[in-house]
Amino acid sequence: MTKLRDMLAAADPLRHERQPAQARRDHLRSTVVTAASHAYPPRRARYPMVVPVLVTFAAIVIGMVIIASMWSHSGSLAQAAVRFEVHLAEDQPGPGLRAARVGSSNRTVYLHPETVVTNGDIARSRVIPGGAPSQFGIDVQLNNAGAEKMRQATMSHLGKPVAILIDGNVVIAPTVKSAIDAEAVISGDYTQADAQRIAAGMTGAAP
């Protein structure tokens, strides 16, 4: 009588077949890797690029620590309009790039001339509590067009800085670690009054 184990081993298809061709393996690998790169969000793989744009799903936070001394001229903030701009930036100088100091730090970034989003791309802005009772920040929510522009620009800009400008000054230039879209939080040690003026000024409304 033959042992079961020996009989199975003798009949094992892997003993009698070649491995699948390398080309098939490579094709399978590329299918899988492509699927992985489009796999967000996991539950709705049929619409991989639509859902991230949706504000509620993809709202993310840009944390901005505003250097207090930048805003010592609080009088200027009393002006009606506050210009809000986001530019892609580089850590190294290059042709066509404009150098700009970040806040009051010694860091310099080099701005691309194109404005990614500006005041017109803001859906709303509001004052939010900051890290301390007397500190306030600003929550900036982009509209769908603004969120899409932001996402398009930042998704190919990973690992590089994005500069956020208020009235032409770079207030912070965080490094893009992932595509950014709908929401930015400009937090820092504003007084409530300054924060209200900036928030209202961003959308053109009177404070």
Add this chain to the structure above:
Amino acid sequence: MNGLPITADLPARLSASSAERLATVFDAHYVRLYRLARRLVPTADDALDLVQETFLRAARASRSIPTGFADEEAWLVRVLVNIRRDQWRKAAVRRRYNEECRPSIVAGTDTEAAFVAREAVWSALDVLAPRQRAIVIMHEIEGLTVNDIASALRITPITVRWHLSRGRRELARALKPFGVTDDEA
């Protein structure tokens, strides 16, 4: 919310890292998964399909994959066996029909007959449900211990032993015409 850097889990970062992760996982485990898959399904094409479906599921849930070679492998093996179980359930109706219509096979002596006999022996495994089949294959052909199988499939060693004993008994019965005996019965 104060001073948060841009670190939230976001589409692009997730995409980049999960693609890299999947490439690494694929390269590390493709051969092992193919070998297991091939022993669970009738043809090499079916095996490739099963492997692809396993890795696609990994791609959609790359954050669920544990880290470390052994844990990755166990996770993938579980996914693969579960996919096979789903396929098996869906195919149950068709399978019943096929079994009724399957021609009887007799062992012969020449090369072609040997091939036919080998196929017949191997297809005896079809009587086993996928998880039981996977357990029998891992133990009898791949040589894994009961404890290794139990931890890979996240079931108890007692369950593994039960599947082994039951699987072997059913196989021995199916292979009786070929003079097979269950060596550990």
